[in-house]
Amino acid sequence: MRNIVPPYLVFLGDEERMLLAKTGVGVVHWAPERCLGQFRLSEEAFDLGLPDLTPEEAAARGVKSLVIGVANIGGAISPSWRAVFERALGAGLDIVSGMHERLCDDEALVRCAKESGSRLIDLRDPPENLPIGTGKKRAGRRVLTVGTDCAVGKKYTALSVWRELVARGEDADFCATGQTGVVISGKGFAIDSVVSDFIAGAAEMLAPENDPSHWDVIEGQGSLFHPAYAGVSLGLLHGAQPEAIILCHEAGRERLGFFDDFKTPDLRTAIDRHLEAAQLTSPRVRCAGVSLNTQSMDEEAARAYCKALSAELSLPATDPVRFGAAALVDTLLEFGV
Amino acid sequence: MRNIVPPYLVFLGDEERMLLAKTGVGVVHWAPERCLGQFRLSEEAFDLGLPDLTPEEAAARGVKSLVIGVANIGGAISPSWRAVFERALGAGLDIVSGMHERLCDDEALVRCAKESGSRLIDLRDPPENLPIGTGKKRAGRRVLTVGTDCAVGKKYTALSVWRELVARGEDADFCATGQTGVVISGKGFAIDSVVSDFIAGAAEMLAPENDPSHWDVIEGQGSLFHPAYAGVSLGLLHGAQPEAIILCHEAGRERLGFFDDFKTPDLRTAIDRHLEAAQLTSPRVRCAGVSLNTQSMDEEAARAYCKALSAELSLPATDPVRFGAAALVDTLLEFGV
Numbered sequence: 001m002r003n004i005v006p007p008y009l010v011f012l013g014d015e016e017r018m019l020l021a022k023t024g025v026g027v028v029h030w031a032p033e034r035c036l037g038q039f040r041l042s043e044e045a046f047d048l049g050l051p052d053l054t055p056e057e058a059a060a061r062g063v064k065s066l067v068i069g070v071a072n073i074g075g076a077i078s079p080s081w082r083a084v085f086e087r088a089l090g091a092g093l094d095i096v097s098g099m100h101e102r103l104c105d106d107e108a109l110v111r112c113a114k115e116s117g118s119r120l121i122d123l124r125d126p127p128e129n130l131p132i133g134t135g136k137k138r139a140g141r142r143v144l145t146v147g148t149d150c151a152v153g154k155k156y157t158a159l160s161v162w163r164e165l166v167a168r169g170e171d172a173d174f175c176a177t178g179q180t181g182v183v184i185s186g187k188g189f190a191i192d193s194v195v196s197d198f199i200a201g202a203a204e205m206l207a208p209e210n211d212p213s214h215w216d217v218i219e220g221q222g223s224l225f226h227p228a229y230a231g232v233s234l235g236l237l238h239g240a241q242p243e244a245i246i247l248c249h250e251a252g253r254e255r256l257g258f259f260d261d262f263k264t265p266d267l268r269t270a271i272d273r274h275l276e277a278a279q280l281t282s283p284r285v286r287c288a289g290v291s292l293n294t295q296s297m298d299e300e301a302a303r304a305y306c307k308a309l310s311a312e313l314s315l316p317a318t319d320p321v322r323f324g325a326a327a328l329v330d331t332l333l334e335f336g337v
Numbered sequence: 338m339r340n341i342v343p344p345y346l347v348f349l350g351d352e353e354r355m356l357l358a359k360t361g362v363g364v365v366h367w368a369p370e371r372c373l374g375q376f377r378l379s380e381e382a383f384d385l386g387l388p389d390l391t392p393e394e395a396a397a398r399g400v401k402s403l404v405i406g407v408a409n410i411g412g413a414i415s416p417s418w419r420a421v422f423e424r425a426l427g428a429g430l431d432i433v434s435g436m437h438e439r440l441c442d443d444e445a446l447v448r449c450a451k452e453s454g455s456r457l458i459d460l461r462d463p464p465e466n467l468p469i470g471t472g473k474k475r476a477g478r479r480v481l482t483v484g485t486d487c488a489v490g491k492k493y494t495a496l497s498v499w500r501e502l503v504a505r506g507e508d509a510d511f512c513a514t515g516q517t518g519v520v521i522s523g524k525g526f527a528i529d530s531v532v533s534d535f536i537a538g539a540a541e542m543l544a545p546e547n548d549p550s551h552w553d554v555i556e557g558q559g560s561l562f563h564p565a566y567a568g569v570s571l572g573l574l575h576g577a578q579p580e581a582i583i584l585c586h587e588a589g590r591e592r593l594g595f596f597d598d599f600k601t602p603d604l605r606t607a608i609d610r611h612l613e614a615a616q617l618t619s620p621r622v623r624c625a626g627v628s629l630n631t632q633s634m635d636e637e638a639a640r641a642y643c644k645a646l647s648a649e650l651s652l653p654a655t656d657p658v659r660f661g662a663a664a665l666v667d668t669l670l671e672f673g674v
Contacts, residue, residue: 132565133564133565133566134564134565134596135564135565135596135598135599136598137598191533192532192533192534193532193533193534194532194533195529195530195531195532195533196528196529196530196531196532196533196536196568196569196572197529197530197565197566197569199533199568199569200564200565200566200567200568201565224571225617227470227471227472227537227575227576227617227618228469228470228471228472228534228537228538228575229470229534229537230537230571230572230575230614230617231533231536231537231568231569231570231571231572231573231575232533232534232536232568232572233568234567234568234571235533235567235568235569236568238564238565238567238568239564259471259472261472261473261474262472262617273613276610277567280562280564280567280599281564
């Protein structure tokens with residue numbers, strides 16, 4: 001599996017909006033030790049709080065990869081970016097991109113990379129020769145975050161749970177399945193870029209057999225209840241073979257984002273359907289709790305909402321941003337007893 | 338959407354086994370009017386009962402496409418085939434292939450095709466710029482075959498139902514989602530070759546909005562109960578937005594083919610789970626019956642089995658090979674009333 005070599009120089013272009021600097025914000029939050037500097041094309045660009053370095057300065061300080069930290073509408077690579085990338089390649093850095101437009105389709109960049117011996121890494125290109133899923137029982141402990149919709153906190157929850165497991169001395173990895181996650185962890189690939197025949201096989205590869213006490217905390221994608229992406233979610237659920245799932249939901253979201261003909265499912269139904277489907281490859285799968293994104297509420301309301309849901313579902317319910325992931329990890333560790 | 342232009346010259350190489358000449362057998366059975374001749378590399382090769390024609394003879398009689406009618410283990414294109422393909426291209430024929438090895442990766446063939454103005458059609462290459470699924474309600478009547486496993490008769494059932502609908506004067510199309518189906522109908526693509534983000538969108542494209550009285554009979558793929566392929570099946574189910582499903586099963590198959598750790602599901606459970614999942618995009622979806630492959634039984638036993646299952650499930654149950662698809666089509670047409 002392709003590795004992204006740290007430390008990183010995070011590239012922000014001239015993006016001023018934090019929301020579109022999402023990969024950069026994510027990697028600085030979750031893996032600050034991987035980030036030595038940032039490169040911005042203008043002073044107005046979003047500031048991650050890292051030292052501003054040129055590609056040459058970064059290389060001199062030991063940086064190995066320039067990581068594109070922004071997403072723009074359409075995913076195109078602008079000409080002003082190319083000049084920076086050529087300099088970075090010339091300084092010996094790999095370029096890591098989650099954009100739709102592929103670095104490897106740009107002849108000039110390919111030539112520069114060849115000359116310097118650096119790599120162009122397109123995160124939307126899955127590895128070749130992926131296997132078909134087998135469904136064979138494998139050792140190791142696995143937990144998958146699933147959701148009532150896209151963009152409800154599945155990545156954030158998985159990272160929070162992973163960090164809490166590590167803090168408690170457990171042997172745990174975060175298994176990325178999307179681009180930002182891959183940049184944070186330095187490995188994995190975007191599972192929604194895989195040819196559909198191989199979704200489950202790709203998930204088996206992302207969280208392979210491991211020591212019986214090892215935890216893989218797997219980032220979920222899409223939703224079983226999403227009219228466009230449920231196929232990805234189901235293949236990932238089957239291939240992940242999780243002993244536990246955590247359901248993620250955004251408080252107050254009653255309709256799917258961008259698909260407002262569709263209601264978000266009732267949480268009890270969502271849990272039951274996920275468990276029912278997951279049982280195919282993991283007969284004793286359980287739900288370890290509910291992770292709630294309560295950003296639309298004040299803290300008191302959020303606390304009351306978590307408490308009420310927890311009572312209703314007889315499961316831990318927390319917002320990991322506000323209240324941490326301890327309640328979820330308590331339950332996961334109890335499962336092991 | 339890419340079209341395959343008839344009539345065809347069916348290429349059989351030196352394949353002697355009927356099972357591996359499956360695409361050829363299928364297209365002669367279901368679309369004999371598309372097949373003007375066959376080309377065999379040896380007299381021992383399987384005989385489809387078509388006139389043996391050279392590519393040049395075929396072109397002179399109006400053939401437009403050479404269709405590879407065999408599958409071999411590994412999907413490689415052997416050197417003895419290439420010489421024939423070059424002749425066919427030279428004679429102005431398109432070459433249509435469902436092999437794993439791509440025609441378009443062969444420089445010599447690409448050159449020949451360019452010179453003659455013919456096309457190399459790799460059925461495993463889905464169209465570019467596929468849309469994301471929308472889940473939007475669309476007009477037209479759609480029925481999808483689903484299965485308890487792979488290779489249980491989903492394509493055969495869809496073709497039988499389509500033919501019976503046409504025989505009764507209904508306006509109906511068969512919508513192929515796999516390679517053999519595409520060769521039979523002349524259009525479509527292999528949905529399991531699509532990048533997973535686009536499965537549902539691809540299904541929406543394969544069976545688009547149509548007249549309210551028009552039937553699309555959609556070939557299913559994989560199985561919701563298959564540890565490797567369920568993602569494809571679910572994406573297809575959501576994108577197909579069917580008003581009816583037909584469950585296909587092979588009598589006596591208790592374990593999944595090649596995945597014998599997995600039981601085939603109970604038929605009632607299989608129907609319920611498919612309906613439950615399909616309701617996301619088609620709230621009033623119903624099951625029109627069960628299509629049984631009874632090849633392991635004698636005719637009397639098969640008849641008794643269909644009758645017993647029909648009573649148990651309160652649904653039509655038939656083997657379309659032995660007893661036709663009339664019972665299924667009766668129910669479909671009743672749904673319309």
